[in-house]
Amino acid sequence: NAGVTQTPKFQVLKTGQSMTLQCAQDMNHNSMYWYRQDPGMGLRLIYYSASEGTTDKGEVPNGYNVSRLNKREFSLRLESAAPSQTSVYFCASSEGAVSSYEQYFGPGTRLTVT
Amino acid sequence: EDKVVQSPLSLVVHEGDTVTLNCSYEVTNFRSLLWYKQEKKAPTFLFMLTSSGIEKKSGRLSSILDKKELFSILNITATQTGDSAIYLCAVESSASGTYKYIFGTGTRLKVLA
Numbered sequence: 018n019a020g021v022t023q024t025p026k027f028q029v030l031k032t033g034q035s036m037t038l039q040c041a042q043d044m045n046h047n048s049m050y051w052y053r054q055d056p057g058m059g060l061r062l063i064y065y066s067a068s069e070g071t072t073d074k075g076e077v078p079n080g081y082n083v084s085r086l087n088k089r090e091f092s093l094r095l096e097s098a099a100p101s102q103t104s105v106y107f108c109a110s111s112e113g114a115v116s117s118y119e120q121y122f123g124p125g126t127r128l129t130v131t
Numbered sequence: 132e133d134k135v136v137q138s139p140l141s142l143v144v145h146e147g148d149t150v151t152l153n154c155s156y157e158v159t160n161f162r163s164l165l166w167y168k169q170e171k172k173a174p175t176f177l178f179m180l181t182s183s184g185i186e187k188k189s190g191r192l193s194s195i196l197d198k199k200e201l202f203s204i205l206n207i208t209a210t211q212t213g214d215s216a217i218y219l220c221a222v223e224s225s226a227s228g229t230y231k232y233i234f235g236t237g238t239r240l241k242v243l244a
Contacts, residue, residue, distance in 0.1 A: 048230070059137075059219065059236035060174075067230060075231065107173060113230060119165055120221075120232060122173035 019043055021123035023108050029129045030098045038093040038126050040108030048113030049091035050075075050120065051083060053104040060107065066091055067113060098130045133158040135222050137235035145243050148210050152238045154220030155202040162223040162230060164196055164203050169217040169237070177205070177218075210242045 021042045030036055042049065047068045052060040052075075062075030066085040080102060082094045091110075095102060106126045112118040135156045144150055154164065163181045167174035178187045180196035180203060187194050191210075196203045207214055217237040223230055 050232070052234075057236060060221075060234040062231060062233070065231055073231075076233075119176040119179050121176070124172050 021108055021110055021121050023106075023123035023126050025126060026124065027127050029131065030095075031131055032099060034098050035094065035096050036098065037095075038106055038108075038128075039090070040092065040123055041090045042108075042110040042121070043089065044110060044112075044121065045088070046110035046112050046121075047088070048111045049085065050109040050111075051081075051091070051093045052107045052109065053077065053102075054107060054125075055104050063093065063106075098128075100130045102128065103130045104128060133222075133224055133233045135220055135233050135235040137218075137220050137238050139238060140236065141239040141241070143241045143243065144210055146211055148242075149206065149208045150210060150240060152205040152207075152218050152220075152240070153202060154205070154235055156220075156222045156233075157201060158222050158224040158233060160225040161198070162225055165221045165223065165232070166194055166203075166205050167219040167221065169219055170215075174219055207240075210240075212242050212244050215240060215242045 024039045050065040051063040061077050064083040066072045069088045084092050108123040109120040111120045138153045165179045166177040178194045183198040191208045194205045217239050219237045220235045221232045
């Protein structure tokens, strides 16, 4: 089991460029999440997908879009990157729904927007 | 508005000391509280608590939840340099049939040899 994988690990963008962060999990989890982590801010939820076919906004969705491509994959798109989106992005998954389960995190993507 | 507050923000101790980290919360439809340890990269799971007063233990780490006073503590006894990390508290809440996690800002623990 690879767990939760994310690509790329590092990315530098210029302001206005677009890119998609990829996330996949092989644990047959129902729920998937995208977070950003900034110094002193903890993890803030951008979007989540409680189950295949559904997506919902989290705390800081502006400037992002997501796609739950299938049960395994959940991508995060920045349409027009801004310096304020410089951050470390984590994808996570959990079994979700009926009972409480812990989240499993991917290794993160460090994004710099210049 | 849902919120999770952790204290202290940072802590420096010496090996062998005991530390207590705090997490208080205000959320609608509480489901569970989780503790994670984050070293250089992704957070790794420590404990999940759903019931008040039941201590969870793993080696030198233990945690307990108080659902009446809306807080949890994470204790680490006989600290070691390998315990140096950011400790994150997250609360799972539900709304309209979906579930999400709200994280605190974390407590940065540094253990000196």
